[in-house]
Amino acid sequence: MGKRRIIMLLLAMGLFVLSGGAADHHPHVKSKANQATLEVRKMLKLLNKPGVKTIKSEDGDIVDCVDIYKQPAFDHPALRNHKIQMTPNLQFASEVPSSSPSPSPSPIASSPVQNDHNSSQQILSQIWQKSGSCPGGTIPIRRIRRQDLLRAASLEHFGKKPANSYYSTNDEKGAVIINGTRVELGPQINRSAAILITVGYSYTGAQGDINIWNPRVQSPDEFTTAQIWLKNGPGDAFESVESGWVVNPKLYGDGASRLFVYWTKDAYKSTGCFDLTCSGFVHTNKYLALGMALGPVSSEMGPQYQATFSITKDFHTNNWWVRVGQNIPVGYFPPELFFYLTKGVAALVEWENHPHTATEMGSGDFAWGKLGNACYIKQVRIIDYSMQLKYPEWVGTYTDEEYCYTALNYAASLAEEPVFYFGGPGLNPPDCNYLL
Template sequence: MVVKLMAILLLETALFLITGHVVLANNSNWNHEPLEDTTNAVLKSIQSEDGDIIDCVDIYKQPALNHPALRNHKIQMLPSYVPTMEKTPRKINRAKRKKNKLYSKSESQVSVTKQIWHKNGSCPEGTVPIRRNMQTMNKALPILSRRYNSSFNRSKHEFSQNNTLNMLRANHAMSILLTEGYAYTGAQGDIAVYNPTVEGSDEYTLSDVSLENGGQGFFEAIRSGWMVNPMVYGDKNTRFFTYWTADGAKSTGCFDSLCPGFVQVSKDIALGATIDHISSPSNRPSQVMSISIYKDQNTNNWWVDLGGKKIGYWPSELFEGLSHHAASVQWGGDVYSTRLTTPHTATAMGSGEYASPIDWLVGSIRGMRILQYSSGWKYPEWTNTYADQYDCYSFYLQIVADDPVFYYGGPGSGGPVSRCH
């Protein structure tokens, strides 16, 4: 094992010196295995009832630090500041305003801080939980850019309901809310967590918050949310995930800890681990994933916060444009399949129900906020909605409430109410 790791590291270092960046493909087969027999990096292993093995790894020997750009990286244990909410509320240019009484984060929302493996143990101080990759596959399906070239009409302080963007990407269907045109240093959203149907083993569905920078062919992106992805995880459980790329998924980036890059500091949350207690479309969400991604203005590292827990960060050394700011922010759902035409896949998005203003029944994101080089979260001034295949995966933006809600999702071709063919 030691010889194998040394060979990998020597190869990556050579490639880094030649090309200026390490070639860690989005299709990377980085396979974390216990290192206790040699380096004593794994101090404890926990068998989860869903089949996962969680290794409690010495925080200073975690896989992230094997990235050539992080050889001398000093782990930042906490962000230097935590953004707060701006006091000035967003003004909606409407004659009538309606308070969304059905949404009260303090009363009805439960942040996702529990994962299945927690039932069988916990990691000790000084370690981070790393999900052992037991897959025999050597591919992790790429997440393509949501960037686009066309422009669209926007109205200041308004949430547009237009669907005019040209964002279609091969093998992807998306229903999203997005904002662009400014320098963004953070984004957050409260995402209802479901377990939608994934028909094929080579397909996935996800819901997340995403920030991007750069052109369509060579963009940088950081993303986090929940995902059902049998090719990556070997089952159809709903899992917390992170993702990054520095070159449009051409040769860098990956999910979770499948390649070096994302530095973990939390001993409680494992990237890629199954979420406990999934919401049902027939009831109000029992789980809401509160995701915040923001840049530390002193170190330029991008932090991920899950329900108030500081999970870790993407170091600024991984990026160029994102080491300064993001150019766009997106919230919503994404389905990957090679069957997005007739016959269409039955892989669902969100809760598997079409978007609707009926609270609690469909996929939804609330509490959407951004940062723009300030200390406070605020509503975005410019937004737009978009769906690749509205008959299969729709959206509805509730803009008559004092806190707009983005509803999205659909059954694909599955189920009796499907309009998708």
């Protein structure tokens, strides 16, 4: 593609495998068990920073209000001397028109609920907020507990996605043509995709209004997410920053939709993680906690809820800021974490999963169900060096398991801007791939 950059919007799911064995009373086995217990305790101490206040959420989670200067980010060797940027320097030449409410001191408020599935409510509330708030100078961090670590395949894989792996193929299935440019997308062994994609130059951010649902995950070893994903670098070692909502029983222990961020420097091989489960992301918002449940969620032919997600480069600091709702800053990915992401970027929203399971994507309904049935991303915007929020000039859609999950960029008329719909039920009898 030469110097061109790619921007996509995708929905994501992934597969983790937890292995175990039968109990053994041999002394050697007991010694290994004792060592494993010590390692779990050590990691819990590393992950859970001492809080000045503790809040118990009604859904069972615990939030610790931690001094902002003592958060996990600063355990990263590259951030030892990092100076926190408390607010972003982001001003665009034109903002996306919105009927959503004005920002409030706390991001809990929202517009009046309408019981018409044809209208959408801008929502940005978390269940833990009903039980308290963190004082100034602190950030809310979801407490990691022993059972969270024990669900992981290993302590080293806690909070991480599996590395990307691709099938060897020479056909057209893993590519899409956008404005004459061939974009390679897969197919991938441990994930699939329903994508809105555009090709252009020097993108410095992306945003969209993402519909919030609570899709069913078949197995604790899988996850499903709707997100914005900014990406750059070679295919086998790309760098990316991501944000949106996720259902991830392996990581969080339940089937709730939760606010998340993610980053990697090497295509998920060894760097990066969800939320604050490793050092890297700098959290700045005392009202919003990463990894905590969102609510309410959309329902079939009922009220629709959405939140604006944005990831944008701050040219004053080169930090990649995550904002949600009405431009509410959550925090940022510092440039010290990356090489390629200090330059032009690509953004996408993907679903990734071990193929042919019954894990749902989006709402669990196919894209052609449209508003009230299918999950959507509205007000899709890219940002470039003109510092303007604008709809991409060239777009295309792609899905690699079209009988399981579908993608549709739909506009009712030429005068309307398209809405990106995506989703599906996954494997349901008969096999969703029986027509392939």
